[in-house]
Amino acid sequence: MTPQPEQEQERLSTVQLGERWSILPPEERVQGFQMMDRSEADAFFQSRTPHGQATIVMGVPRAERRLWMRLLEPDDAADLLQEVPEEARPELMQLLDEPTRREVSALLAYAEDEAGGLMSPRFARIRPDMTVDEAISYLRRQARNSLETLYYAYVLDREQRLLGVVSFRELFTAHPGQPIREVMHTDVITVPETMDQEIVSRIVSEYDFVALPVVDADGHMKGIITFDDVIDVVEEEATEDIHKLGGMAALEVPYLQTGFLPMLKKRVGWLSLLFVGEMFTAAAMGHYEDEIARAVVLALFIPLIISSGGNSGSQASTLVIRAMALGEIRLRDWWHIMRREVLSGLSQGVILSLIAICMVGVLFWQGVFQSHDHHVFLIAATVASSVIGVVLWGTVAGSMLPFVLRTVRLDPASASAPLIATLVDVSGLVIYFSMARVILHGVLL
């Protein structure tokens, strides 16, 4: 009986664990994690999201928790604590060493999505009156303790106010005896503690900084935000927008790790709202019961007409929402966008109306419908002219709704395809039946 087959199985499950992680139930994740050898487990733990790390820490026996908590940098420990139930926090805090605990407490005072909630308090600090050589050997000592990044050194006065910054490359290439005061840059880009993380990520991605200093209202340096936090923010914000664009509330944890009921709540709320909104289409159509009774053929094109408004509106709102999120367009650009989209909506409407004329002709000619093939031309004209109106209106409504939402301080990303479709469906019906009354008056109606 050799232990090899079992070992083989263990190694296999280690490799697979990372891949299968997201679809495993929490207990199996922890079981798999505990089968890893120590160095593998270290690397694996570090590469997990705060949510994954919380699952592990809460899943392992109490005696092992200290070990894992102490592996974390203060900002990561703060993120983990925000993922565990309120009542478990004090116990986990006690596991940290005293200085880290103080740092973590300070970080927990900030909201998760503001600059203070992202930053690490461990940055390299030097004084303006050191020489370059003194600064390098001072940093060498600091580097032995854990520092979040060794890319920039921040020059602080005795009150911890930020005076300037110097990159390691500059320290390396400067004259050894020169004072830091002469080497440092004083035109530092800083962000306030309460800045929204989305704006912070825009600044980092525009200027390509590895780290950005966070200062309070009096210029005291509080910490740094590093590029890796920013990559996470960019992904998080995109996920949030994409979920909203799909017509639902954004999930806070990954899809597969969201429980059935919380997930249902995120989805069914919007779904019900949209459903109630669509009830107005039934009410609107109540006004046209006579028309439908007299010309049933009109009912056949209802889904076609209203969907063309929803689809063109969805395109327009998506374009505007993403451009807003990327900072390409601002609130005051609305008139510029409006003119562009009117032109765009008109062109699209005309192209679709030409397709409509051909298709309506083909459908009648092929005998798909049972009635009224002696009015084909008038019916095609009704459909085609409605399509122009509906597509134009859908495009304008879709492009303007994000501006309206932003003006009233709601998230523009809520102007989802389903919401736009619901909003333009009623007006689509009104446009269609109004056209029909004009064009088919005295013929079918």
Added chain:
Amino acid sequence: MTPQPEQEQERLSTVQLGERWSILPPEERVQGFQMMDRSEADAFFQSRTPHGQATIVMGVPRAERRLWMRLLEPDDAADLLQEVPEEARPELMQLLDEPTRREVSALLAYAEDEAGGLMSPRFARIRPDMTVDEAISYLRRQARNSLETLYYAYVLDREQRLLGVVSFRELFTAHPGQPIREVMHTDVITVPETMDQEIVSRIVSEYDFVALPVVDADGHMKGIITFDDVIDVVEEEATEDIHKLGGMAALEVPYLQTGFLPMLKKRVGWLSLLFVGEMFTAAAMGHYEDEIARAVVLALFIPLIISSGGNSGSQASTLVIRAMALGEIRLRDWWHIMRREVLSGLSQGVILSLIAICMVGVLFWQGVFQSHDHHVFLIAATVASSVIGVVLWGTVAGSMLPFVLRTVRLDPASASAPLIATLVDVSGLVIYFSMARVILHGVLL
């Protein structure tokens, strides 16, 4: 006559230029740029996207182009060249100095969206037999030339094969006389030249590397990909997915910088396809003309029924697409997702059907419709049961379509809200009229 007012105006427009950049026509961008003083202009130029840099370089007088081209790192120069018209490239290439030109040519051989197209050939290289102190002073000399990053030093053999990597922090804290061979890590995570940029960005964001080495099939090191390229990729890929989810082809340049005709092309293609798809709803309804003629009240709920399928499908497809893009779910997880979504679709359907029963009751009670209020209960039952069927089907179709698209090697993000809506509209009609035939048989039909 003091020059002050004019200066004031110039400074104002410099500040505004960054803000207004995206909505200005190209000529005005270049004009504004040329009004900046040199140091401002440098920083401004560097912070632009490749597309913005190309606008500037092509807009300034020929004599000034060399100055701006030479400010660029080889990878940025390659990106810029991919933004200018084919015929302008040779001239711009000539403006670069000889070594940079060679590096840029090598980079241009890669596709824009693969690892080779993202990488910079300027990385810090050392030999395994150097001591720590020798390595530091060797790097100090390299740092005077421009290096993309001074965060990691890569240890190469004489054939430029990658042996290991050492971070600057490690060099700093290691014993000065120790050979690099003993300090370096040999378990380096590398990416091949042809790896898709989306996968590269997943790796960087999972492991939080400042830079990732790119190697060819024989282990020769070709360059590094740095975090700032990855932030751009993450944003680019999210934008691409969001545009597709809005039911259109992804724009390659920012919304406001896309010309009218290219924009129309990106939008009207999908719009026409969806429109032709919706024509099938007209054909499907042709089968139910008799039913509509006999019970016009059935037509009133058509938009409500089919939109509930589209909306629930849009939620499901959005969730699955984003989870796929983030690497949370894989192709083989389809069965797991299917079971989850069937349960989810059923619950949502039941909740919406209860709302439907109340709303239909209220609409009839309020006298919104002109007919058939003596069959309210049966009509409500028809609507409610159809809603359950349509929502269930929409959810399942929406969650499975991304898997189908991926299986046939298409982009799952093409399973947009408008596409799902179009696909489930026909089946929604069939479900609705089939329910009506069963429930209203002998009463209204």
